[in-house]
Amino acid sequence: MKRNKVLTYLLFLLLPLAVGGLAALVTYHGMPVYEQLEKPVFTPPSFLFPIVWNLLYVLMGIGAARVWLSQDPMRGQRLRPFVLQLILNFFWTVWFFGAGQYLLAFFWLLILLCVIGWMIAAFSKADPLAGRLQIPYLLWTGFAAVLNFSIFLLNL
Template identity: 50%
Template sequence: MKSKNISALLISIMIPLAVGSISALISGNTMAYQTLIRPPLSPPAFLFPVVWTILYLLMGISSCMIYVSGDPNTGKALKYYALQLLFNFGWSILFFGLSQYLLSFIWLIALILLIAVMIYQFYKISPLAACLQIPYLLWCMFAAYLNLSIYLLNR
């Protein structure tokens, strides 16, 4: 692998990790999550940072594959990637920081739609890069179940 591509990979991985970390810091103390009535299938709180770290790594690798592809549609695909990252950033703040469970659910539905469009755009360039985003899509769909359930159980 060329050193330029290694640099691109490292930067690509650091971007989603930074987005997630900064969002978590802004969101504040997530200990309130423990006090909520949670639905069946709710994972223990310690699992969330582990899963998100893996997902952010996959997102970074996938986005790097698109970035270095040289495909003429790269710019469009990466715009969707950036937009969904922005929505990802905002969700934790809405849910954990502001306890806006209904609004965060609606926001999450928009995020899921953006992820689906991003995957489609990535697929046109690199099917493998698109496939690396599928765990993220599935996790966000699971998060939507948790988010809606928490809204309904705690109002």
């Protein structure tokens, strides 16, 4: 039984980290353009982003694993927003760094924020701690939306 639990955590940790790795490739290719953009004074230093995102991906994975391991008969349904937010998260990177579509990326983040809220609610029904673990993700994504919109405005 313990081996299954460890494998479950590994799987649910690897999934968001893999999505983050793919997003990092897109980001890397878009960095020369990003570095040339006007950015607001509250923009964090570039080295901070991968640290924060990896922490958030780990929290996502732990939360999803807790939901999967819960006794909730609807655990599969409760993981739907987890999968959807991973897809939305990845494609934000494509819109922002890959395509330079800053306004589209901003609206994409607003949708992502709603899905993260849905994920928090769904996770909380199966495992309250799993839901609370997603609050930093919600807050960081809210900050990212403000940053994204500010970059859009500064680079019209």
